[in-house]
Amino acid sequence: MGHGTRILAIRHGETAWNVDTRIQGQLDIPLNDTGRWQAGRVAEALAGEDIAAIYASDLVRAADTAAAISLRTGLPVIHDQGLRERRFGLFQGRTVAEIEAIHPDLVRRWKSREPDFEPEGAESLRVFYQRSVDAAQRLAAAHPGETVVLVAHGGVLDCLYRAACGMPIEAPRTWQLGNASINRLLFTGERLTMIGWGDIQHLEGDTLEESSDGGRGLTPAHSLS
Structure with missing residues (x-):
């Protein structure tokens, strides 16, 4: 791999709003019990990696996931706003069903992935994509030949997948963006x-009910931030 930078891109653990399919965007929603369990599990999974730096979105759900990795590895977390979720403006705080009932035309445009569509107060998909990819490449470029952790959000990881695979931003998503998933990329x-x-x-282990410390469970992940 030469002097390429290995990237471990991690989506934050689960929140109550993930479960409710409520759009978080840049609202600061904390991890739920499952999310905290997931953060601990991903930290254990990365314990054997030779990590040079941990970077994270400063939104609390990503920051707290990164903090669990920091606790396990002894590395500090460096927060970077470039790793924040897309700003969704008037969509934030509402479920998809609620938005469809109020703004069906806006939801249609959002779901069709119009690159320059901007709901009131939101970032366009094009601007968000560029911000996310630029941030990942900027941070990776500081660590040639090393491994870095980037803890971010579903939307950010979606952008990184598209950049790595040459997928257009308008293409429908066919890949998973699981909470606390580990995704491996290389920046050359x-x-x-x-x-x-x-x-x-x-x-894939103990569930909330089964874990011996009172637990932490695993519930299905959703694709909204």
Whole structure:
């Protein structure tokens, strides 16, 4: 791999709003019990990696997931706003069903992935994609030949997948963006390439009811931030 930077891109653990399919965007929603369990499991899974730095979105759900990795590895977390979820403006705080009832035309445009569509107060998909990819490449470029952890959001990981696979931003999503999943990329100094995606083996174990410490469970992940 030469002097390429290995990226471990992690989606934050689950929140109550993920379960409700409520759009978080840049609202600061904390991890739920399952999300905290997931953060601990991903931290254990990364314990054997030779990690040079941990970067994370400063939104609390990503920051707290990164904090669990920091606790396990002893590395500090460096927060970067470039890793924040897409700003969704008037969509934030509502479920998809609620938005469809109020703004069906806006939801249609959103779901069709119009690159320059901007609901009131939101980022366009094009601007968000560029911000996310630029942030990942900027942070990776500071660590040639090393491994970095980037803890971010579903939307950010979606952008990184598209960049690594050459997928247009308008294309429908056919890949998973699981909470606390481990996704492996390589930055060569010019572009991102894919190594592996959607690893959740570390989450296949005790459930909330079964864990001996009162637990932490695993529930289905949703694709909204």
